[in-house]
Amino acid sequence: MNSLRHDPRTSVALPGSGWLAKSLQGDQLLTSLAPGEQVDLLFTTLRYQGALTRQRLFLWRGTFKMTHLELRRPLLLLGRHGNLAETVVLAGPEGPIELKSLSARVARTLIDASSKEDGDAPITHMHGPHSPESATPGAESKGSRRTRLPPPAELMRAQESGFRPRSIRTWQDAELAAVDHMRSIGFFDARTTAAGADGGIDVIADHAVAQVKHHSQPISVGPVRELRGVADLGQHLLFYSSGGYTDKAFEFAEERGIALLSILPSGDILPLNTTARNLSARLGATSGWSSAPGTRALQRAAELAAQRETVHKQIRRILARTNERRALPFNRYTKDTIKALEAAYKLAEQAASLLRKSQADFQTHGMRRRLIAMADEKAREAFLKLGMRP
Known part of the structure; x- marks a missing residue:
């Protein structure tokens, strides 16, 4: 495994960044960097590890199942807030990305990276030489694509x-x-x-x-x-x-x-x-x-939302039917019906709990699908208890 401390592209930015010299994220970063691409900033937040170069921002989320994202400069800044520790909100493929608990220096650097086109803004803590092409306003690195930003007032x-x-x-x-x-x-x-x-x-x-x-x-x-x-x-x-x-x-x-x-x-x-x-x-x-991964992520999220909504409808039908259990008198003629209604109600509650878990931030796409499928099974079991068709 390569070391960030011994690579000239990352060695200056490593001290005090919170990154380990040897890690899976660091190894991926070194593999992704171009030969002359210098890392000017390494930082860590509550959810992300980030690396900023002259051309792009890399973000890693997770420790064991890492999600690697790449954002080309200039960054699109959606907002900033915070009193003691700053929060910077950047645009992402599935919506805004909140980078929380940033130091003032890191927040200022990310904001500077969004203020100029093609990353030609000076970075307040930059170290290491850069090629004349990357320092020239309007110049594009090989393989990069110019990003069109809204007018300054609209931005x-x-x-x-x-x-x-x-x-x-x-x-x-x-x-x-x-x-x-x-x-x-x-x-x-x-x-x-x-x-x-x-x-x-x-x-x-x-x-x-x-x-x-x-x-x-x-x-x-x-x-x-x-x-x-x-x-x-x-x-x-x-x-x-x-x-x-x-x-x-x-x-x-x-x-x-x-x-x-x-x-x-x-x-x-x-x-x-x-x-x-x-x-x-x-x-x-x-x-x-990259538009393709963003669109695909949105499509997958929309598919899950549609599946989740279908199960929500089933749960609402079950709850509407099980409301009768409170109105029925308990006797030898109604006890079996009340027992079935109570069982169906508990299954509906379990299905609703699984749907809530499927919306948690830490869940992967595959786990969301499994949780929704489990909720659907609970709902169908409740329909059987009630003698209804899903």
Whole structure:
């Protein structure tokens, strides 16, 4: 295993960084670096280990099952906050990435890396020589791709209002989450409309309008068709729902180019159709992430969200049926029915617990799938107890 301490590309940045001189992450880093690519910053956070060079930012998450991400400079900064230890929010393929508990020096360096195109900003703690090509403004390293950033004023607005998932409890929370999401994908002037006079529009921007429904039931084709009718020609159309959509709504949205998005209780927003995925890919393309992995990750997340929503519907049906157990008198005629209702209720609770575990940050994609499948089995077992069809 190679040592970061003995490699001239990493030796200067290693002291005080929190990185081990010999580790799997360090070995991957040395393998990924180009021959003349100097590492100017090594840092660690609560969830990530990072390495910043003149051309890109590497991030590793996890110790045993490591996820390796690569972000080309300039970075897209969505925001920063914190009092004692700073937090910097960068754009990622599946949404914002929060780098928490950063020192002021590391936070300042990452912010500087987002302020100039093609990484030509001076780094406050840089060590080691760099080639004239990398120091020349506008020059691109071999194999790199120029990233087009929004105008400075728009980028500042995006940084002030970057998308951060918020818990969804009310319809107001859902609308604010939609506003944050629209700003994060390029509609920086997105804002809610006046209450009671939206005319079928809840969020509006210069080039986009959106409808937001915080309902437990799937949205039918009617509201989606109404959004098409009230929008101006050339505006992007987005529909946010916390209860999913019917098949007819999906068909109509695909034909008319309306983006259908799902708002999860955690505040995460997932694209559900082609138009929505294309709009969501704006974030990945703007930030410099490889578009293919980002799109694939979004597709996989959307598939899991759809599977999870199916099980949620099953659980709601079971709970609606098992509510009768409290109203039935207990006697020799009803005791078997009450026993079956109680058993089905416990199975529904177990299924709901498995679904909650499937949304935890530390779960891998495969484990999420297994947990959702286990929840589905519990729900189907409850249906058998009740004599119902799934």
